Each structure stands twice: as C-alpha cells, then as structure tokens.
Amino acid sequence: MxxxxxxxxxxxxxxxxxxxxxxxxxxxxxxxxxxxxxxxxxxxxxxxxxxxxxxxxxxxxxxxxxxxxxxxxxxxxxxxxxxxxxxxxxxxxxxxxxxxxxxxxxxxxxxxxxxxxxxxxxxxxxxxxxxxxxxxxxxxxxxxxxxxxxxxxxxxxxxxxxxxxxxxxxxxxxxxxxxxxxxxxxxxxxxxxxxxxxxxxxxxxxxxxxxxxxxxxxxxxxxxxxxxxxxxxxxxxxxxxxxxxxxxxxxxxxxxxxxKGDVSGQIESLQAENKALSDEIAAIDEANRRAEEERKRKEAEAAARARAANRPAPAPAPAPAPRPQAQAGGGHLLIPPVPRPLYVTSGYGMRWYPITGGYWMHLGSDLRSACGNPQVAAAGGTVTAVKPHPNGTHGNQVIINHGYLGGSSYVTVYNHLSRFAVRAGQHVSQGQVIGNTGATGNVTGCHVHFEVWKNGSSIDPMGLPGF
Known part of the structure; x- marks a missing residue:
C-alpha cells in the first residue's frame, strides 16, 4: 500500500x-x-x-x-x-x-x-x-x-x-x-x-x-x-x-x-589597634623570654650542683608553655588554620590603599575560607586572649601563646571569627578547633586572617614550612 x-x-x-x-x-x-x-x-x-x-x-x-x-x-x-x-x-x-x-x-x-x-x-x-x-x-x-x-x-x-x-x-x-x-x-x-x-x-x-x-x-x-x-x-x-x-x-x-574624610580616622583607628596588638604580643614575648631564661638558668644551676656532687646532670626542665605536636602537623612547628590547599586573597606585607593612595602594613595573610568553616590552632599553647569585638577593626579575635618552639617565641592571631570555641587561659593542642571563619570587624566577606609573631615581630605565615 x-x-x-x-x-x-x-x-x-x-x-x-x-x-x-x-x-x-x-x-x-x-x-x-x-x-x-x-x-x-x-x-x-x-x-x-x-x-x-x-x-x-x-x-x-x-x-x-x-x-x-x-x-x-x-x-x-x-x-x-x-x-x-x-x-x-x-x-x-x-x-x-x-x-x-x-x-x-x-x-x-x-x-x-x-x-x-x-x-x-x-x-x-x-x-x-x-x-x-x-x-x-x-x-x-x-x-x-x-x-x-x-x-x-x-x-x-x-x-x-x-x-x-x-x-x-x-x-x-x-x-x-x-x-x-x-x-x-x-x-x-x-x-x-x-x-x-x-x-x-x-x-x-x-x-x-x-x-x-x-x-x-x-x-x-x-x-x-x-x-x-x-x-x-x-x-x-x-x-x-x-x-x-x-x-x-x-x-x-x-x-x-x-x-574620604572618614578614611583618615578609620586608618588611625586601625593603626592604633595594630599598635595595641603589637604591644600585647611584645609583652607575651617578653614573658616567654624571661620564662625561657629562667628555665635555662635553673638547668645551669642544676648542672653545676650535679658537677659539684660528682653526679650526672638532671634532665632539663620542660618549657613553661606546652608543646604537644598533633598528627595534623606532619612534623612542622606550625600548621595552617584551615585545610590545604591554601588560597591567599591578600598576602603579608605593605598594602596599597586604593582610596587614599597610601601604604599600610598588613600583619598577616588572608586565606579563602567559607563562612562557618572551622579554624584550628597552629600549634599547642595557651589561649591568652579571646576578644569579642564584632564591630571593631579586627572583629572577634583569638590570641594563642605557643611559648618557645625550636628556640624561638611564637604567638599566633586569628581575626574576624564568627564564633569562639575556646576561652582565655585554656590550653589547646595543635589542630584543635578554636573558632569558625566569619566576617566580623571592618571586612566585607568571610575569610581567614592569620598572623604569626616570632620573637615579638610579625612574619609572613606563608614562608613557614608546611604552608
């Protein structure tokens, strides 16, 4: 058909x-x-x-x-x-x-x-x-x-x-x-x-x-x-x-x-807060230095007494600040506060202000991290400060004193947290959660602001082994 x-x-x-x-x-x-x-x-x-x-x-x-x-x-x-x-x-x-x-x-x-x-x-x-x-x-x-x-x-x-x-x-x-x-x-x-x-x-x-x-x-x-x-x-x-x-x-x-008239005042406030933080960390570092000197002095005295008594020198006293190294560190003194790979949104060093056309010092490294992500302690130590300042320059801030690590005094700072997981005076171990990523303070988006202070001076965290 x-x-x-x-x-x-x-x-x-x-x-x-x-x-x-x-x-x-x-x-x-x-x-x-x-x-x-x-x-x-x-x-x-x-x-x-x-x-x-x-x-x-x-x-x-x-x-x-x-x-x-x-x-x-x-x-x-x-x-x-x-x-x-x-x-x-x-x-x-x-x-x-x-x-x-x-x-x-x-x-x-x-x-x-x-x-x-x-x-x-x-x-x-x-x-x-x-x-x-x-x-x-x-x-x-x-x-x-x-x-x-x-x-x-x-x-x-x-x-x-x-x-x-x-x-x-x-x-x-x-x-x-x-x-x-x-x-x-x-x-x-x-x-x-x-x-x-x-x-x-x-x-x-x-x-x-x-x-x-x-x-x-x-x-x-x-x-x-x-x-x-x-x-x-x-x-x-x-x-x-x-x-x-x-x-x-x-x-x-x-x-x-x-x-623009408001910028000068805001920059002055930022510089004042950075100066206060620097002074606070300098005091911590000085205390660490004195504690280390005291520890070494006591070790030397014990060794001298042992030699006078014709006995072996006693084992050195432990450092005042705890130094536990968790598995997460992979053998490094410090680990990043968030998991690798790390994406730096703003590095350590002098930063250009596009509005005023001037430079100011950025004391840490800004890392990409979603709101609410956990942040961990870079090393074992004592929480010296937990500062709830959601509207300040640095926002919610945690400062941890790690004492002497590898012969140097270390302090780490974590800014803009959305919440805290530790309290002042608390001892923490490396890799322990200390808070969550946020956007508190004078920032426009969630991220990690991480500072490392060595012997009283800020250093570039990304230059450390393991970062």
Missing part, C-alpha cells in the same frame, strides 16, 4: 523552493538576532567562565585591600570598581552591535537593490510579452488572409499554368518569378509566426522565473528589515548601558569623594 504524500511533498517544486527559502531566512534571522552574545554562549563559554573567575578574584583582592575600613565606604569603592570593570566590555559590545547594524543595513540595501532590478525586469518582460502578442496576432491575421485568398484562388498559380499561359519566354519568367515571390512570402510569414511564438514562450518562462524571484527577494527584504531593526535595537541598548555605567561611575565617584 502506497503511503500518502505529505502536503510539502505534494506541493509544486516552485512552492517547495519558496518554503525552503522562507525556512532558511528564518534561520538566518534567528542567528542574526542571537548576535555575539549567543555565539559567545555557544562557543566561548570557557572564556566567559575565565572572565567571571578573574572578576571574582579581582573583587576578592580589592575587598582584602580595603580591610579595616568602614563597610559602607568599602561597598561604595567596590561598586565603583565593578562599574569601571564593566565599561570596557560594554564598549566592546557596543562596537560589535554597531558593526552588526552596519552589516544589516548593507544587506538590506543590497536586497532592496536586487528587488528593484527584478521588479523592473518584470515590467520590461510584461511589455515585451504584450508586444510579442501583438506581433503574433498580426502574423496570424496575415496568415488567415493568405489562407482565405488561396482558398478563393486569388493568388494560387501552379507551374503548369504559368507554362501554359505564357506566350513567350519572357512571360514565363515573369510569371514564375511572381509565383516564387508568393511562395517565399508565405514561407516567411510562417517562419515569423514560429519565431514569435518561440520568443513569447521564452518570455513567459522568464516572467515566471522573475516573478518567483521577486517573491523570494521580498521575503529576504522583509527579513533584512527585521535583522536591521534588531541590530539597531541592540546598538541602542548597548549605548544606553554605557551611559548608565558612566552615570553610575560619576555618582559613585562623588559619593566616594564625600566619604
């Missing part, structure tokens, strides 16, 4: 070609409306992901650079920085949109020109077909008249009649010439009729093709208009985006300028 043909299959070839053409135009138009963004999403996804990661890293570093300042001031500067970062991309998108618009307008102009040529050709063919029709009608009229005349016998003269009617050779030649002229005239009329009919048939075929082409060009012209309108709308949207970004930048810059 034969399967019924679909409507598309049953359609005439010309109609099918037009249908396919319309589908093609729709596809081309859809791709043009997608524009660079659609192509980028399909082919450049990895580039977009990398760009987003770079933007996130830039913002994270900027947040770290602004640590210690008021949250509102930091947020204003971050918004300004974000706006500045968006501007180049918006300008590039505008340039692409303008290129697409120019291409769409060129396409529209080209299609419109081809359509005008085709329509003029159709008019010329229509006139030519009309002229051919008149010629064919005239020729057919002449043929009809000739046929009627022949039927009546008006012009039909046979060769025999010419011979019989001729009285002389001259008469014969004249009669024969007349007969041949009539035959040639009949033949010429027939040839002209055949030629005119063939020309007319060719003109009608050409007219059909041109009419079909005009339909296709009209559809293409309509699609070109839609594409040009879409490209124009895209360019206008990109222009509006740039204007909005520039307006935002102006507004944020003015707001930031108005807030």
């Amino acid at each position: 034969r399967r019924p043909r679909s409507a598309a299959a049953a359609a005439p070839p010309a109609a099918r070609r037009r249908a396919v053409g319309r589908v093609g135009l729709v596809l081309v138009l859809a791709l043009s409306l997608l524009g660079p963004a659609g192509v980028a999403q399909a082919g450049d996804r990895d580039d977009l992901v990398r760009q987003q990661q770079q933007n996130d890293a830039r913002r994270e570093k900027l947040q770290a650079d602004l640590e210690g300042l008021d949250e509102n001031l930091v947020e204003t500067h971050l918004k300004l920085s974000d706006a500045e970062a968006k501007l180049p991309g918006a300008e590039a998108a505008l340039a692409t949109a303008q290129e697409n618009l120019a291409a769409a307008e060129r396409k529209q102009e080209q299609v419109t020109g081809r359509l005008a040529v085709a329509e003029q050709e159709a008019k010329d063919l229509e006139a030519a077909i009309a002229d051919s029709g008149e010629k064919i009608a005239a020729t057919r009229s002449a043929m009809g008249e000739l046929a009627r005349s022949t039927y009546r016998g008006d012009h039909t003269v046979s060769t025999v009649e010419v011979v019989l009617d001729s009285s002389s050779t001259e008469d014969f030649l004249q009669g024969y010439a007349v007969r041949e002229t009539a035959v040639r005239a009949q033949t010429q009329v027939l040839d002209e009729l055949e030629t005119a009919a063939a020309v007319a048939e060719n003109q009608r075929a050409r007219q059909t093709a041109v009419t079909e082409r005009i339909g296709e060009l009209k559809e293409e012209a309509d699609a070109a208009v839609v594409a040009a309108d879409a490209a124009r709308a895209e360019a206008e949207q990109r222009t509006a985006e740039i204007k909005q970004i520039q307006a935002d930048m102006s507004e944020l810059a003015a707001a930031l300028e108005g807030q």
Whole structure:
C-alpha cells in the first residue's frame, strides 16, 4: 500500500523552493538576532567562565585591600570598581552591535537593490510579452488572409499554368518569378509566426522565473528589515548601558569623594589597634623570654650542683608553655588554620590603599575560607586572649601563646571569627578547633586572617614550612 504524500511533498517544486527559502531566512534571522552574545554562549563559554573567575578574584583582592575600613565606604569603592570593570566590555559590545547594524543595513540595501532590478525586469518582460502578442496576432491575421485568398484562388498559380499561359519566354519568367515571390512570402510569414511564438514562450518562462524571484527577494527584504531593526535595537541598548555605567561611575565617584574624610580616622583607628596588638604580643614575648631564661638558668644551676656532687646532670626542665605536636602537623612547628590547599586573597606585607593612595602594613595573610568553616590552632599553647569585638577593626579575635618552639617565641592571631570555641587561659593542642571563619570587624566577606609573631615581630605565615 502506497503511503500518502505529505502536503510539502505534494506541493509544486516552485512552492517547495519558496518554503525552503522562507525556512532558511528564518534561520538566518534567528542567528542574526542571537548576535555575539549567543555565539559567545555557544562557543566561548570557557572564556566567559575565565572572565567571571578573574572578576571574582579581582573583587576578592580589592575587598582584602580595603580591610579595616568602614563597610559602607568599602561597598561604595567596590561598586565603583565593578562599574569601571564593566565599561570596557560594554564598549566592546557596543562596537560589535554597531558593526552588526552596519552589516544589516548593507544587506538590506543590497536586497532592496536586487528587488528593484527584478521588479523592473518584470515590467520590461510584461511589455515585451504584450508586444510579442501583438506581433503574433498580426502574423496570424496575415496568415488567415493568405489562407482565405488561396482558398478563393486569388493568388494560387501552379507551374503548369504559368507554362501554359505564357506566350513567350519572357512571360514565363515573369510569371514564375511572381509565383516564387508568393511562395517565399508565405514561407516567411510562417517562419515569423514560429519565431514569435518561440520568443513569447521564452518570455513567459522568464516572467515566471522573475516573478518567483521577486517573491523570494521580498521575503529576504522583509527579513533584512527585521535583522536591521534588531541590530539597531541592540546598538541602542548597548549605548544606553554605557551611559548608565558612566552615570553610575560619576555618582559613585562623588559619593566616594564625600566619604574620604572618614578614611583618615578609620586608618588611625586601625593603626592604633595594630599598635595595641603589637604591644600585647611584645609583652607575651617578653614573658616567654624571661620564662625561657629562667628555665635555662635553673638547668645551669642544676648542672653545676650535679658537677659539684660528682653526679650526672638532671634532665632539663620542660618549657613553661606546652608543646604537644598533633598528627595534623606532619612534623612542622606550625600548621595552617584551615585545610590545604591554601588560597591567599591578600598576602603579608605593605598594602596599597586604593582610596587614599597610601601604604599600610598588613600583619598577616588572608586565606579563602567559607563562612562557618572551622579554624584550628597552629600549634599547642595557651589561649591568652579571646576578644569579642564584632564591630571593631579586627572583629572577634583569638590570641594563642605557643611559648618557645625550636628556640624561638611564637604567638599566633586569628581575626574576624564568627564564633569562639575556646576561652582565655585554656590550653589547646595543635589542630584543635578554636573558632569558625566569619566576617566580623571592618571586612566585607568571610575569610581567614592569620598572623604569626616570632620573637615579638610579625612574619609572613606563608614562608613557614608546611604552608
């Protein structure tokens, strides 16, 4: 049993070609409306992901650079920085949109020109077909008249009649010439009729093709208009985006300028808190130094007494601060407060203040860590301070005195904690949880702020073995 043909299959070839053409135009138009963004999403996804990661890293570093300042001031500067970062991309998108618009307008102009040529050709063919029709009608009229005349016998003269009617050779030649002229005239009329009919048939075929082409060009012209309108709308949207970004930048810059007067006071407060912390740790270090000297003095006295009594020297007394080394340390004196791998968002050392254009000392390393993640003691020791200052510069803070490790006095500091897991005076072991990552104090996001003080001076934690 034969399967019924679909409507598309049953359609005439010309109609099918037009249908396919319309589908093609729709596809081309859809791709043009997608524009660079659609192509980028399909082919450049990895580039977009990398760009987003770079933007996130830039913002994270900027947040770290602004640590210690008021949250509102930091947020204003971050918004300004974000706006500045968006501007180049918006300008590039505008340039692409303008290129697409120019291409769409060129396409529209080209299609419109081809359509005008085709329509003029159709008019010329229509006139030519009309002229051919008149010629064919005239020729057919002449043929009809000739046929009627022949039927009546008006012009039909046979060769025999010419011979019989001729009285002389001259008469014969004249009669024969007349007969041949009539035959040639009949033949010429027939040839002209055949030629005119063939020309007319060719003109009608050409007219059909041109009419079909005009339909296709009209559809293409309509699609070109839609594409040009879409490209124009895209360019206008990109222009509006740039204007909005520039307006935002102006507004944020003015707001930031108005807030700069507060920065000096906040920096002074930060420096004062750092000075107080430095003095506190210096006192701890001095106590450690005296305790170590006392321990060594007692060891020396015990050794001297033993020598005087001619006895072996007693075993050295233990250091005052506990030094248990948990399995997590892997044999290192200090371990990181969060699990490896470590990602430093802001390193130890002099830090540039982007708002005021000055430098200040960043006493620790900022490490990436999600809010609520546990932080552990870098080594065994005694918790000397648990400071709940959620609105201060350093936020919630824990200070641990590790005493002497490897011949040096060590103190570690943990800032911006969301909660505490220890209390002042408590002894902790290496790897024991002391609190959780937070964003307390003058910061804009959760992270670890970890300081290491060696012999009363801060050092770069990332330079320690195991970090």
